[in-house]
Amino acid sequence: MNVKLNLPLFPTTVVGSFPKPDYLVEARSKYSKKEMDENELKKLELKASDFWVDFQTKAGVNIISDGEMDRGDMVAFFSERMDGFKQGGLVRSYGNRYYRKPIITGPVKFKEPMTVEMWKRAKARSGKYVKGILTGPYTMMDWLFNEYYPSRKDACIALAEALRSEVQALYDGGCRLIQIDEPAISTRPEEIDFAIEANRILTEGLEAKFFMHICYGDWAKIYPKMLELPVDQFDLEFANRNYELLNFFKKHPFTKEVGYGVVDVHSHNIETEEQIIAGIKRGFVVYKPEQMYIDPDCGLKTRSLEEAQKKMEAIVEAVKELRKEY
Protein backbone atom coordinates (compact mmCIF):
# COMPACT_ATOMS: atom_id res chain seq x y z
CA MET A 1 0.00 0.00 0.00
CA ASN A 2 1.44 3.33 -0.94
CA VAL A 3 1.94 5.78 1.87
CA LYS A 4 2.00 9.56 1.41
CA LEU A 5 5.54 10.85 1.74
CA ASN A 6 6.97 14.32 1.58
CA LEU A 7 9.72 13.79 -0.96
CA PRO A 8 11.24 15.65 -3.89
CA LEU A 9 11.40 14.26 -7.43
CA PHE A 10 13.93 11.41 -7.75
CA PRO A 11 14.14 10.63 -4.03
CA THR A 12 17.54 9.22 -3.11
CA THR A 13 17.85 6.15 -0.96
CA VAL A 14 20.02 3.13 -0.15
CA VAL A 15 19.59 -0.62 -0.36
CA GLY A 16 20.69 -0.99 3.24
CA SER A 17 24.16 -2.22 4.09
CA PHE A 18 27.26 -0.11 4.58
CA PRO A 19 30.85 -1.27 5.19
CA LYS A 20 31.74 -2.02 8.79
CA PRO A 21 34.49 0.18 10.26
CA ASP A 22 37.71 -1.64 11.20
CA TYR A 23 37.02 -1.48 14.93
CA LEU A 24 33.74 -3.29 14.37
CA VAL A 25 35.26 -5.94 12.08
CA GLU A 26 37.83 -6.64 14.78
CA ALA A 27 35.18 -6.72 17.46
CA ARG A 28 33.05 -9.23 15.51
CA SER A 29 36.08 -11.47 15.09
CA LYS A 30 36.87 -11.25 18.81
CA TYR A 31 33.24 -11.93 19.69
CA SER A 32 33.18 -15.05 17.52
CA LYS A 33 36.27 -16.33 19.32
CA LYS A 34 34.59 -15.50 22.64
CA GLU A 35 37.21 -12.85 23.37
CA MET A 36 34.59 -10.12 23.67
CA ASP A 37 31.15 -10.14 25.29
CA GLU A 38 27.86 -9.29 23.68
CA ASN A 39 27.42 -5.94 25.39
CA GLU A 40 30.79 -4.67 24.27
CA LEU A 41 30.02 -5.73 20.70
CA LYS A 42 26.61 -4.09 20.83
CA LYS A 43 28.14 -0.77 21.91
CA LEU A 44 30.40 -0.80 18.87
CA GLU A 45 27.54 -1.78 16.55
CA LEU A 46 25.56 1.20 17.79
CA LYS A 47 28.55 3.50 17.40
CA ALA A 48 29.02 2.35 13.80
CA SER A 49 25.31 2.63 13.05
CA ASP A 50 25.28 6.19 14.38
CA PHE A 51 28.24 6.95 12.15
CA TRP A 52 26.42 5.81 9.02
CA VAL A 53 23.13 7.43 10.03
CA ASP A 54 24.96 10.73 10.53
CA PHE A 55 26.74 10.33 7.20
CA GLN A 56 23.51 9.69 5.26
CA THR A 57 21.84 12.62 7.04
CA LYS A 58 24.68 15.01 6.30
CA ALA A 59 24.92 13.85 2.69
CA GLY A 60 21.24 14.60 2.23
CA VAL A 61 19.98 11.10 1.39
CA ASN A 62 16.16 11.23 1.41
CA ILE A 63 15.39 7.73 2.75
CA ILE A 64 18.14 6.18 4.85
CA SER A 65 18.94 2.89 6.59
CA ASP A 66 20.53 2.05 9.93
CA GLY A 67 23.55 0.69 8.04
CA GLU A 68 23.01 -2.95 9.11
CA MET A 69 26.03 -2.85 11.44
CA ASP A 70 24.77 -5.80 13.45
CA ARG A 71 24.19 -8.05 10.45
CA GLY A 72 26.52 -10.52 8.79
CA ASP A 73 24.93 -13.10 6.52
CA MET A 74 21.43 -11.94 5.49
CA VAL A 75 19.87 -15.35 6.06
CA ALA A 76 21.74 -16.42 9.18
CA PHE A 77 20.95 -13.09 10.89
CA PHE A 78 17.27 -14.07 10.95
CA SER A 79 17.59 -17.83 11.33
CA GLU A 80 19.85 -17.41 14.37
CA ARG A 81 17.24 -15.27 16.10
CA MET A 82 14.21 -17.46 15.46
CA ASP A 83 13.24 -20.97 16.54
CA GLY A 84 13.41 -24.00 14.31
CA PHE A 85 16.94 -23.68 12.94
CA LYS A 86 20.35 -25.08 13.64
CA GLN A 87 23.69 -23.95 12.32
CA GLY A 88 24.95 -26.04 9.41
CA GLY A 89 28.40 -26.95 8.19
CA LEU A 90 30.49 -24.98 5.71
CA VAL A 91 29.18 -24.75 2.17
CA ARG A 92 30.97 -23.17 -0.80
CA SER A 93 29.31 -20.33 -2.68
CA TYR A 94 32.05 -19.86 -5.28
CA GLY A 95 35.82 -19.80 -5.56
CA ASN A 96 37.28 -20.07 -2.09
CA ARG A 97 34.29 -18.50 -0.32
CA TYR A 98 32.41 -20.50 2.27
CA TYR A 99 29.52 -19.81 4.61
CA ARG A 100 27.58 -21.76 7.21
CA LYS A 101 24.28 -22.68 5.68
CA PRO A 102 21.60 -22.97 8.38
CA ILE A 103 19.20 -25.90 8.50
CA ILE A 104 15.48 -25.85 9.27
CA THR A 105 15.09 -28.64 11.82
CA GLY A 106 11.68 -27.90 13.29
CA PRO A 107 8.68 -25.60 13.07
CA VAL A 108 9.90 -22.08 12.33
CA LYS A 109 8.80 -19.58 14.97
CA PHE A 110 9.31 -15.86 15.54
CA LYS A 111 10.80 -15.18 18.96
CA GLU A 112 11.23 -11.44 19.34
CA PRO A 113 11.89 -8.38 17.16
CA MET A 114 15.22 -8.57 15.39
CA THR A 115 15.56 -5.31 13.45
CA VAL A 116 13.32 -2.89 15.34
CA GLU A 117 15.78 -1.59 17.91
CA MET A 118 18.33 -0.48 15.30
CA TRP A 119 15.57 1.01 13.18
CA LYS A 120 14.16 3.01 16.10
CA ARG A 121 17.59 4.31 17.01
CA ALA A 122 18.27 5.47 13.44
CA LYS A 123 14.85 7.11 13.28
CA ALA A 124 15.26 8.93 16.58
CA ARG A 125 18.78 10.09 15.80
CA SER A 126 18.12 11.37 12.29
CA GLY A 127 14.46 12.35 12.21
CA LYS A 128 14.54 11.21 8.58
CA TYR A 129 12.61 8.59 6.68
CA VAL A 130 14.26 5.25 7.61
CA LYS A 131 13.67 1.92 5.86
CA GLY A 132 13.07 -1.23 7.88
CA ILE A 133 14.81 -4.07 6.06
CA LEU A 134 14.44 -7.83 6.28
CA THR A 135 15.19 -10.90 4.18
CA GLY A 136 12.17 -12.30 2.37
CA PRO A 137 10.67 -15.75 2.92
CA TYR A 138 11.47 -17.13 -0.53
CA THR A 139 15.15 -16.25 -0.28
CA MET A 140 15.28 -17.60 3.28
CA MET A 141 13.79 -20.90 2.07
CA ASP A 142 16.00 -21.16 -1.02
CA TRP A 143 19.22 -20.40 0.90
CA LEU A 144 18.59 -22.82 3.77
CA PHE A 145 18.68 -26.59 4.07
CA ASN A 146 15.24 -27.95 4.91
CA GLU A 147 15.07 -31.05 7.07
CA TYR A 148 11.61 -30.45 8.46
CA TYR A 149 8.98 -29.23 6.02
CA PRO A 150 7.68 -31.68 3.39
CA SER A 151 8.14 -29.21 0.53
CA ARG A 152 9.88 -25.98 -0.43
CA LYS A 153 6.50 -24.29 -0.56
CA ASP A 154 5.61 -25.40 2.95
CA ALA A 155 8.93 -24.10 4.24
CA CYS A 156 8.45 -20.80 2.41
CA ILE A 157 4.95 -20.21 3.79
CA ALA A 158 6.05 -21.10 7.32
CA LEU A 159 8.94 -18.64 7.03
CA ALA A 160 6.53 -16.00 5.77
CA GLU A 161 4.30 -16.49 8.78
CA ALA A 162 7.25 -16.09 11.12
CA LEU A 163 8.62 -13.06 9.28
CA ARG A 164 5.19 -11.42 9.29
CA SER A 165 5.71 -10.95 13.01
CA GLU A 166 8.88 -9.00 12.30
CA VAL A 167 7.10 -6.82 9.78
CA GLN A 168 4.33 -6.27 12.33
CA ALA A 169 6.91 -5.36 14.98
CA LEU A 170 8.47 -2.78 12.66
CA TYR A 171 5.03 -1.38 11.85
CA ASP A 172 4.03 -1.26 15.52
CA GLY A 173 7.30 0.54 16.24
CA GLY A 174 6.31 3.24 13.75
CA CYS A 175 8.00 2.06 10.57
CA ARG A 176 6.04 2.72 7.39
CA LEU A 177 8.80 2.05 4.85
CA ILE A 178 9.63 -1.65 4.78
CA GLN A 179 12.00 -3.36 2.39
CA ILE A 180 11.96 -7.10 1.75
CA ASP A 181 15.18 -8.45 0.28
CA GLU A 182 14.45 -11.25 -2.19
CA PRO A 183 17.56 -11.81 -4.33
CA ALA A 184 16.60 -15.46 -4.90
CA ILE A 185 13.13 -14.78 -6.21
CA SER A 186 13.88 -15.31 -9.90
CA THR A 187 15.87 -18.51 -9.34
CA ARG A 188 13.01 -20.92 -10.01
CA PRO A 189 10.33 -19.28 -12.18
CA GLU A 190 8.07 -22.26 -11.60
CA GLU A 191 7.86 -21.22 -7.93
CA ILE A 192 6.94 -17.56 -8.45
CA ASP A 193 3.32 -18.20 -7.49
CA PHE A 194 4.07 -19.31 -3.97
CA ALA A 195 6.78 -16.68 -3.69
CA ILE A 196 4.01 -14.16 -4.32
CA GLU A 197 1.73 -15.91 -1.82
CA ALA A 198 4.45 -15.89 0.82
CA ASN A 199 5.24 -12.21 0.39
CA ARG A 200 1.54 -11.41 0.55
CA ILE A 201 1.56 -12.88 4.05
CA LEU A 202 4.20 -10.31 4.98
CA THR A 203 2.51 -7.26 3.52
CA GLU A 204 -1.23 -7.91 3.71
CA GLY A 205 -3.39 -5.39 5.52
CA LEU A 206 -0.65 -3.00 6.55
CA GLU A 207 -0.72 0.67 5.59
CA ALA A 208 2.95 0.85 4.80
CA LYS A 209 5.05 1.33 1.69
CA PHE A 210 6.73 -1.91 0.74
CA PHE A 211 9.91 -2.17 -1.28
CA MET A 212 11.35 -5.35 -2.70
CA HIS A 213 15.06 -5.52 -3.43
CA ILE A 214 16.10 -8.02 -6.08
CA CYS A 215 19.62 -8.18 -7.43
CA TYR A 216 21.03 -10.19 -10.31
CA GLY A 217 17.78 -11.74 -11.36
CA ASP A 218 16.84 -13.66 -14.46
CA TRP A 219 14.12 -11.26 -15.50
CA ALA A 220 13.24 -12.82 -18.84
CA LYS A 221 11.59 -15.68 -16.99
CA ILE A 222 9.54 -13.80 -14.41
CA TYR A 223 8.59 -10.52 -16.04
CA PRO A 224 5.84 -9.25 -16.07
CA LYS A 225 4.60 -11.84 -13.54
CA MET A 226 6.83 -10.31 -10.85
CA LEU A 227 4.62 -7.19 -10.94
CA GLU A 228 2.07 -9.27 -9.02
CA LEU A 229 4.35 -9.28 -5.98
CA PRO A 230 2.52 -7.33 -3.28
CA VAL A 231 4.94 -4.42 -3.01
CA ASP A 232 4.85 -0.82 -4.18
CA GLN A 233 8.40 -0.58 -5.48
CA PHE A 234 11.01 -2.89 -6.92
CA ASP A 235 14.56 -1.95 -6.07
CA LEU A 236 16.80 -3.19 -8.88
CA GLU A 237 20.34 -3.01 -10.16
CA PHE A 238 21.00 -1.24 -13.45
CA ALA A 239 24.49 0.20 -13.29
CA ASN A 240 26.43 -3.05 -13.08
CA ARG A 241 25.31 -4.33 -16.46
CA ASN A 242 25.49 -0.97 -18.14
CA TYR A 243 21.72 -0.52 -17.98
CA GLU A 244 21.10 -3.57 -20.24
CA LEU A 245 18.37 -4.54 -17.80
CA LEU A 246 16.16 -1.80 -19.25
CA ASN A 247 15.71 -3.93 -22.37
CA PHE A 248 13.87 -6.61 -20.41
CA PHE A 249 11.32 -4.16 -19.11
CA LYS A 250 10.50 -2.57 -22.45
CA LYS A 251 8.13 -5.37 -23.43
CA HIS A 252 5.46 -4.61 -20.83
CA PRO A 253 4.60 -1.46 -18.88
CA PHE A 254 6.36 -1.36 -15.50
CA THR A 255 3.37 -0.69 -13.31
CA LYS A 256 5.19 -0.07 -10.02
CA GLU A 257 7.80 2.32 -8.72
CA VAL A 258 11.44 1.50 -9.24
CA GLY A 259 14.44 1.86 -6.96
CA TYR A 260 16.85 2.63 -9.79
CA GLY A 261 20.42 1.46 -9.09
CA VAL A 262 22.93 3.92 -10.57
CA VAL A 263 26.24 2.95 -8.99
CA ASP A 264 27.99 -0.40 -9.24
CA VAL A 265 28.65 -1.75 -5.74
CA HIS A 266 31.26 -4.21 -7.02
CA SER A 267 33.48 -1.60 -8.60
CA HIS A 268 36.15 0.60 -7.02
CA ASN A 269 35.45 3.19 -9.67
CA ILE A 270 33.46 6.17 -8.33
CA GLU A 271 30.80 7.11 -10.83
CA THR A 272 30.73 10.78 -11.83
CA GLU A 273 27.66 12.97 -11.56
CA GLU A 274 27.51 13.09 -15.36
CA GLN A 275 27.52 9.30 -15.59
CA ILE A 276 24.80 9.03 -12.98
CA ILE A 277 22.60 11.64 -14.63
CA ALA A 278 23.08 9.93 -18.00
CA GLY A 279 22.21 6.60 -16.39
CA ILE A 280 19.01 7.98 -14.90
CA LYS A 281 17.97 9.47 -18.23
CA ARG A 282 18.47 6.11 -19.93
CA GLY A 283 15.77 4.84 -17.60
CA PHE A 284 13.19 7.15 -19.20
CA VAL A 285 12.62 4.56 -21.97
CA VAL A 286 10.89 2.45 -19.35
CA TYR A 287 10.08 4.74 -16.40
CA LYS A 288 8.47 8.10 -15.86
CA PRO A 289 10.50 10.39 -13.61
CA GLU A 290 7.79 10.19 -10.92
CA GLN A 291 8.27 6.41 -10.74
CA MET A 292 11.95 6.58 -9.94
CA TYR A 293 13.84 6.51 -6.65
CA ILE A 294 17.61 6.67 -7.10
CA ASP A 295 20.02 4.47 -5.16
CA PRO A 296 23.07 2.17 -5.45
CA ASP A 297 22.64 -1.19 -7.20
CA CYS A 298 22.83 -3.12 -3.96
CA GLY A 299 24.17 -2.88 -0.41
CA LEU A 300 27.49 -1.10 -0.08
CA LYS A 301 29.10 -3.41 2.47
CA THR A 302 31.75 -4.73 0.10
CA ARG A 303 33.16 -1.24 -0.57
CA SER A 304 35.71 0.60 1.53
CA LEU A 305 34.31 3.31 3.83
CA GLU A 306 35.61 5.98 1.50
CA GLU A 307 34.22 4.35 -1.65
CA ALA A 308 30.80 3.91 -0.06
CA GLN A 309 30.69 7.53 1.02
CA LYS A 310 31.90 8.88 -2.30
CA LYS A 311 29.40 6.77 -4.24
CA MET A 312 26.50 7.99 -2.09
CA GLU A 313 27.64 11.59 -2.32
CA ALA A 314 27.86 11.29 -6.10
CA ILE A 315 24.27 10.03 -6.24
CA VAL A 316 22.96 12.86 -4.06
CA GLU A 317 24.84 15.54 -6.01
CA ALA A 318 23.83 14.11 -9.38
CA VAL A 319 20.17 14.05 -8.41
CA LYS A 320 20.34 17.62 -7.06
CA GLU A 321 21.69 18.69 -10.42
CA LEU A 322 19.08 16.69 -12.36
CA ARG A 323 16.19 18.13 -10.33
CA LYS A 324 17.09 21.57 -11.65
CA GLU A 325 15.84 20.45 -15.07
CA TYR A 326 12.33 19.84 -13.69
Added chain:
Amino acid sequence: MKTTVIGSYPKIPNYPREERIRKALHQLDKKEITLEQLEKVFQEETLECMREMEKAGVDLITDGQLRWSDEITYFAGRLENVELNGLTRFFNNNTYYRQPVINGKMKWKETGILKDFEFAGKNAKKELKISLPGPHTLAYCALDKSYEDFKKIAKDFAKALNKEMKKLEKAGAKYIQLNEPFTSEFYPNFIEIAFKGVKAKRFLWSYFYDVPETFFDCECVEVVGLDFVEGKKNFDYLKKGLLGDRELGVGIIDGRNTKMETFAQIEPQIRKIEDYVSCDMMWISPNTGLDFLPRENADAKLKNMVEIIKRI
Protein backbone atom coordinates in the same frame (compact mmCIF):
# COMPACT_ATOMS: atom_id res chain seq x y z
CA MET B 1 22.46 -52.37 -8.51
CA LYS B 2 25.70 -50.44 -8.54
CA THR B 3 26.37 -47.07 -6.98
CA THR B 4 28.19 -44.02 -8.27
CA VAL B 5 28.45 -40.26 -7.81
CA ILE B 6 28.02 -37.38 -10.23
CA GLY B 7 31.41 -35.68 -9.93
CA SER B 8 32.08 -32.98 -7.36
CA TYR B 9 32.76 -33.56 -3.67
CA PRO B 10 32.90 -30.95 -0.88
CA LYS B 11 36.41 -29.53 -0.73
CA ILE B 12 36.85 -28.94 2.99
CA PRO B 13 35.77 -30.73 6.14
CA ASN B 14 34.40 -29.01 9.23
CA TYR B 15 36.00 -28.53 12.65
CA PRO B 16 37.84 -30.29 14.15
CA ARG B 17 39.33 -31.39 10.82
CA GLU B 18 41.51 -28.88 9.01
CA GLU B 19 40.24 -26.79 6.07
CA ARG B 20 43.43 -27.47 4.17
CA ILE B 21 42.36 -26.42 0.69
CA ARG B 22 40.76 -23.20 1.89
CA LYS B 23 43.86 -22.33 3.86
CA ALA B 24 46.23 -23.25 1.03
CA LEU B 25 44.37 -21.13 -1.52
CA HIS B 26 44.57 -18.13 0.84
CA GLN B 27 48.26 -18.76 1.28
CA LEU B 28 48.76 -18.95 -2.47
CA ASP B 29 46.96 -15.61 -2.83
CA LYS B 30 49.35 -14.02 -0.37
CA LYS B 31 52.28 -15.75 -2.14
CA GLU B 32 53.13 -17.66 1.04
CA ILE B 33 53.19 -20.98 -0.79
CA THR B 34 54.05 -22.09 -4.33
CA LEU B 35 51.86 -23.78 -6.91
CA GLU B 36 53.74 -27.01 -6.28
CA GLN B 37 52.91 -26.83 -2.60
CA LEU B 38 49.27 -26.14 -3.43
CA GLU B 39 49.18 -29.12 -5.76
CA LYS B 40 50.54 -31.30 -2.96
CA VAL B 41 47.60 -30.23 -0.79
CA PHE B 42 45.16 -30.96 -3.62
CA GLN B 43 46.66 -34.41 -4.06
CA GLU B 44 46.49 -35.27 -0.38
CA GLU B 45 42.93 -34.00 -0.09
CA THR B 46 41.95 -35.88 -3.25
CA LEU B 47 43.20 -39.08 -1.65
CA GLU B 48 41.17 -38.31 1.47
CA CYS B 49 38.01 -37.68 -0.57
CA MET B 50 38.44 -40.83 -2.62
CA ARG B 51 38.95 -42.86 0.58
CA GLU B 52 35.71 -41.42 1.96
CA MET B 53 33.81 -42.47 -1.16
CA GLU B 54 35.45 -45.88 -1.12
CA LYS B 55 34.78 -46.44 2.59
CA ALA B 56 31.17 -45.41 2.08
CA GLY B 57 30.96 -48.30 -0.34
CA VAL B 58 30.47 -46.44 -3.61
CA ASP B 59 31.27 -48.72 -6.59
CA LEU B 60 32.27 -46.15 -9.20
CA ILE B 61 33.86 -43.04 -7.72
CA THR B 62 35.31 -39.78 -9.02
CA ASP B 63 38.31 -37.85 -7.73
CA GLY B 64 35.98 -35.21 -6.23
CA GLN B 65 37.09 -32.44 -8.63
CA LEU B 66 38.65 -30.53 -5.75
CA ARG B 67 40.64 -28.26 -8.09
CA TRP B 68 37.50 -27.20 -9.94
CA SER B 69 36.01 -23.80 -9.01
CA ASP B 70 32.74 -24.86 -10.56
CA GLU B 71 31.46 -27.38 -13.14
CA ILE B 72 32.24 -25.21 -16.16
CA THR B 73 35.47 -23.26 -16.08
CA TYR B 74 38.07 -25.96 -15.35
CA PHE B 75 37.45 -27.17 -18.88
CA ALA B 76 35.97 -24.19 -20.70
CA GLY B 77 38.34 -21.55 -19.33
CA ARG B 78 41.39 -23.19 -20.89
CA LEU B 79 40.16 -23.27 -24.47
CA GLU B 80 41.71 -20.94 -27.00
CA ASN B 81 39.76 -17.69 -27.40
CA VAL B 82 37.88 -18.11 -24.14
CA GLU B 83 38.29 -15.68 -21.25
CA LEU B 84 36.62 -15.85 -17.86
CA ASN B 85 34.46 -12.89 -16.91
CA GLY B 86 31.94 -12.00 -14.20
CA LEU B 87 30.16 -14.22 -11.69
CA THR B 88 26.96 -15.81 -12.91
CA ARG B 89 24.48 -17.97 -11.01
CA PHE B 90 24.85 -21.66 -11.83
CA PHE B 91 21.36 -22.69 -12.94
CA ASN B 92 18.96 -22.54 -10.00
CA ASN B 93 21.62 -22.80 -7.31
CA ASN B 94 23.03 -20.32 -4.86
CA THR B 95 26.46 -20.99 -6.32
CA TYR B 96 28.28 -19.08 -9.00
CA TYR B 97 30.81 -19.54 -11.75
CA ARG B 98 32.90 -17.08 -13.70
CA GLN B 99 31.25 -16.88 -17.08
CA PRO B 100 33.41 -18.02 -20.02
CA VAL B 101 33.37 -15.38 -22.76
CA ILE B 102 33.92 -16.64 -26.31
CA ASN B 103 35.99 -14.14 -28.29
CA GLY B 104 36.88 -16.22 -31.33
CA LYS B 105 37.08 -19.73 -32.73
CA MET B 106 37.50 -22.11 -29.83
CA LYS B 107 40.15 -24.81 -29.87
CA TRP B 108 41.10 -27.37 -27.31
CA LYS B 109 44.11 -26.52 -25.20
CA GLU B 110 45.53 -28.56 -22.36
CA THR B 111 43.45 -28.46 -19.20
CA GLY B 112 44.51 -29.94 -15.87
CA ILE B 113 42.07 -32.83 -16.26
CA LEU B 114 44.52 -35.37 -17.70
CA LYS B 115 47.15 -34.67 -15.06
CA ASP B 116 44.56 -34.92 -12.30
CA PHE B 117 43.30 -38.22 -13.72
CA GLU B 118 46.81 -39.64 -13.89
CA PHE B 119 47.19 -39.00 -10.17
CA ALA B 120 43.71 -40.18 -9.18
CA GLY B 121 43.84 -43.23 -11.43
CA LYS B 122 47.05 -44.43 -9.81
CA ASN B 123 45.61 -44.07 -6.33
CA ALA B 124 41.93 -44.99 -6.59
CA LYS B 125 41.02 -48.30 -4.98
CA LYS B 126 37.68 -48.49 -6.77
CA GLU B 127 36.80 -47.90 -10.41
CA LEU B 128 37.22 -44.25 -11.32
CA LYS B 129 34.95 -42.14 -13.51
CA ILE B 130 35.76 -38.82 -15.13
CA SER B 131 32.97 -36.28 -15.13
CA LEU B 132 32.95 -33.44 -17.67
CA PRO B 133 30.50 -30.63 -18.57
CA GLY B 134 28.46 -31.46 -21.68
CA PRO B 135 28.60 -29.39 -24.89
CA HIS B 136 25.07 -27.95 -24.64
CA THR B 137 25.59 -26.88 -21.04
CA LEU B 138 28.91 -25.28 -21.95
CA ALA B 139 27.31 -23.41 -24.84
CA TYR B 140 24.46 -22.26 -22.60
CA CYS B 141 26.73 -21.11 -19.77
CA ALA B 142 29.16 -19.20 -21.95
CA LEU B 143 28.74 -15.67 -23.23
CA ASP B 144 29.18 -15.60 -26.98
CA LYS B 145 30.89 -12.63 -28.61
CA SER B 146 31.89 -14.38 -31.79
CA TYR B 147 29.91 -17.30 -33.21
CA GLU B 148 26.34 -15.94 -33.15
CA ASP B 149 25.05 -19.51 -33.41
CA PHE B 150 24.35 -21.76 -30.42
CA LYS B 151 24.80 -24.93 -32.51
CA LYS B 152 28.21 -23.88 -33.79
CA ILE B 153 29.30 -23.13 -30.24
CA ALA B 154 28.04 -26.49 -28.98
CA LYS B 155 29.80 -28.20 -31.89
CA ASP B 156 33.17 -26.68 -31.11
CA PHE B 157 32.79 -27.46 -27.41
CA ALA B 158 31.92 -31.04 -28.41
CA LYS B 159 35.04 -31.28 -30.56
CA ALA B 160 37.20 -29.98 -27.74
CA LEU B 161 35.59 -32.45 -25.32
CA ASN B 162 36.30 -35.25 -27.80
CA LYS B 163 39.96 -34.34 -27.86
CA GLU B 164 40.10 -34.28 -24.07
CA MET B 165 38.34 -37.63 -23.79
CA LYS B 166 40.62 -39.33 -26.31
CA LYS B 167 43.65 -38.26 -24.28
CA LEU B 168 42.02 -39.45 -21.07
CA GLU B 169 41.18 -42.76 -22.64
CA LYS B 170 44.74 -43.18 -23.86
CA ALA B 171 45.86 -42.64 -20.27
CA GLY B 172 43.58 -45.45 -19.13
CA ALA B 173 40.21 -43.82 -18.43
CA LYS B 174 37.50 -46.48 -18.52
CA TYR B 175 34.43 -44.48 -17.50
CA ILE B 176 33.60 -41.01 -18.79
CA GLN B 177 30.51 -38.94 -18.10
CA LEU B 178 29.11 -35.83 -19.74
CA ASN B 179 26.93 -33.68 -17.47
CA GLU B 180 24.07 -31.81 -19.10
CA PRO B 181 21.94 -29.81 -16.67
CA PHE B 182 21.05 -27.60 -19.63
CA THR B 183 18.27 -29.39 -21.40
CA SER B 184 18.72 -28.63 -25.05
CA GLU B 185 16.56 -29.47 -28.03
CA PHE B 186 19.57 -30.29 -30.16
CA TYR B 187 20.27 -33.87 -29.06
CA PRO B 188 21.86 -36.11 -30.19
CA ASN B 189 24.31 -34.43 -32.60
CA PHE B 190 26.77 -32.77 -30.28
CA ILE B 191 26.84 -35.66 -27.84
CA GLU B 192 27.74 -37.92 -30.77
CA ILE B 193 30.52 -35.55 -31.83
CA ALA B 194 31.81 -35.41 -28.27
CA PHE B 195 31.82 -39.18 -27.82
CA LYS B 196 32.99 -40.06 -31.35
CA GLY B 197 35.52 -42.88 -31.24
CA VAL B 198 35.55 -42.92 -27.43
CA LYS B 199 35.59 -46.51 -26.22
CA ALA B 200 35.39 -45.87 -22.50
CA LYS B 201 32.00 -46.56 -20.89
CA ARG B 202 29.96 -43.49 -21.87
CA PHE B 203 27.57 -41.86 -19.38
CA LEU B 204 25.26 -38.95 -20.18
CA TRP B 205 23.72 -37.44 -17.07
CA SER B 206 21.29 -34.57 -16.51
CA TYR B 207 20.13 -32.94 -13.31
CA PHE B 208 18.16 -30.08 -11.74
CA TYR B 209 15.24 -30.63 -14.15
CA ASP B 210 13.33 -33.11 -16.33
CA VAL B 211 15.04 -33.93 -19.60
CA PRO B 212 13.39 -33.48 -23.02
CA GLU B 213 12.47 -36.66 -24.88
CA THR B 214 15.28 -36.08 -27.36
CA PHE B 215 17.77 -36.76 -24.54
CA PHE B 216 17.10 -40.43 -25.24
CA ASP B 217 18.11 -40.07 -28.91
CA CYS B 218 21.77 -40.24 -27.90
CA GLU B 219 22.31 -43.83 -28.98
CA CYS B 220 26.08 -43.67 -28.54
CA VAL B 221 25.56 -43.34 -24.81
CA GLU B 222 25.67 -46.49 -22.66
CA VAL B 223 24.27 -45.06 -19.42
CA VAL B 224 21.51 -42.46 -19.39
CA GLY B 225 21.48 -40.65 -16.05
CA LEU B 226 18.40 -38.78 -14.86
CA ASP B 227 17.40 -36.67 -11.87
CA PHE B 228 14.60 -38.47 -10.06
CA VAL B 229 14.64 -36.00 -7.17
CA GLU B 230 13.76 -32.89 -9.18
CA GLY B 231 12.63 -34.35 -12.50
CA LYS B 232 9.44 -36.18 -11.67
CA LYS B 233 8.57 -36.43 -15.36
CA ASN B 234 11.63 -38.60 -15.86
CA PHE B 235 9.72 -41.58 -14.42
CA ASP B 236 7.26 -41.32 -17.33
CA TYR B 237 9.99 -41.70 -19.93
CA LEU B 238 10.80 -45.14 -18.58
CA LYS B 239 7.21 -46.22 -19.19
CA LYS B 240 7.61 -45.22 -22.83
CA GLY B 241 10.55 -47.57 -23.22
CA LEU B 242 12.84 -44.78 -24.39
CA LEU B 243 15.81 -46.20 -22.50
CA GLY B 244 16.11 -49.15 -24.86
CA ASP B 245 18.86 -51.56 -23.84
CA ARG B 246 20.95 -48.87 -22.19
CA GLU B 247 21.71 -48.70 -18.49
CA LEU B 248 20.00 -46.15 -16.26
CA GLY B 249 21.65 -43.65 -13.92
CA VAL B 250 19.25 -43.16 -11.04
CA GLY B 251 19.83 -39.78 -9.38
CA ILE B 252 17.64 -40.46 -6.39
CA ILE B 253 19.58 -39.12 -3.38
CA ASP B 254 19.19 -35.34 -2.98
CA GLY B 255 22.65 -33.82 -3.37
CA ARG B 256 21.41 -30.33 -2.49
CA ASN B 257 19.72 -30.87 0.85
CA THR B 258 21.12 -32.26 4.10
CA LYS B 259 17.94 -34.18 4.92
CA MET B 260 18.77 -37.90 4.96
CA GLU B 261 16.74 -40.25 2.80
CA THR B 262 14.99 -43.22 4.39
CA PHE B 263 14.50 -46.77 3.17
CA ALA B 264 10.74 -46.16 3.13
CA GLN B 265 11.25 -43.20 0.86
CA ILE B 266 13.68 -44.74 -1.62
CA GLU B 267 12.57 -48.36 -1.91
CA PRO B 268 9.17 -47.70 -3.55
CA GLN B 269 10.80 -45.44 -6.11
CA ILE B 270 13.34 -48.11 -7.04
CA ARG B 271 10.54 -50.67 -7.31
CA LYS B 272 8.70 -48.29 -9.60
CA ILE B 273 11.78 -48.04 -11.83
CA GLU B 274 12.24 -51.82 -11.65
CA ASP B 275 8.99 -52.24 -13.55
CA TYR B 276 10.88 -50.99 -16.60
CA VAL B 277 14.58 -51.47 -15.88
CA SER B 278 16.21 -54.46 -14.21
CA CYS B 279 18.28 -53.79 -11.12
CA ASP B 280 21.52 -54.93 -12.68
CA MET B 281 21.10 -52.15 -15.27
CA MET B 282 20.87 -49.41 -12.62
CA TRP B 283 23.49 -47.03 -11.27
CA ILE B 284 22.19 -45.47 -8.05
CA SER B 285 23.62 -42.05 -7.30
CA PRO B 286 23.00 -38.68 -5.76
CA ASN B 287 21.14 -36.56 -8.31
CA THR B 288 23.77 -33.80 -8.39
CA GLY B 289 27.40 -33.26 -7.50
CA LEU B 290 27.95 -33.17 -3.76
CA ASP B 291 29.70 -29.79 -3.59
CA PHE B 292 26.37 -28.24 -2.48
CA LEU B 293 26.60 -29.95 0.89
CA PRO B 294 28.86 -29.72 3.92
CA ARG B 295 31.48 -32.47 3.76
CA GLU B 296 30.23 -34.60 6.62
CA ASN B 297 26.67 -34.52 5.27
CA ALA B 298 27.92 -35.65 1.83
CA ASP B 299 29.81 -38.51 3.42
CA ALA B 300 26.79 -39.52 5.50
CA LYS B 301 24.54 -39.39 2.43
CA LEU B 302 26.79 -41.74 0.50
CA LYS B 303 26.99 -44.21 3.38
CA ASN B 304 23.22 -44.00 3.77
CA MET B 305 22.70 -44.53 0.03
CA VAL B 306 24.85 -47.66 0.01
CA GLU B 307 23.06 -49.01 3.12
CA ILE B 308 19.64 -48.52 1.56
CA ILE B 309 20.70 -50.17 -1.70
CA LYS B 310 22.11 -53.16 0.19
CA ARG B 311 18.76 -53.63 1.88
CA ILE B 312 16.80 -53.50 -1.37
